[in-house]
Amino acid sequence: MPSSGVRMIWVAAGVVRKSRKVPHVRLIASRRRGAAVLARVAGGERVHVPAGLDIGARTPGEVAVSVYAEIIRLR
Helix, strand or coil: CCCHHHHHHHHHHHHHHHCCCCCCEECCCCHHHHHHHHCCCCCHHHEECCCCCCCCCCCHHHHHHHHHHHHHHHC
């Protein structure tokens, strides 16, 4: 079983390939991990990391709220 970092690279690469018409592509990851993942993905410059507004989220629920808040801000 590949590590979560390798799985994240596969998923990010697939999203980038299939999202040419999608205006916003976000990756839920820390800035450091996101940069490492996107450095290995062709077209990674189209993906914004981290997803969500910077509200100091720590728990999964807080991360969900920050992502939802960003969706509202971008509409």
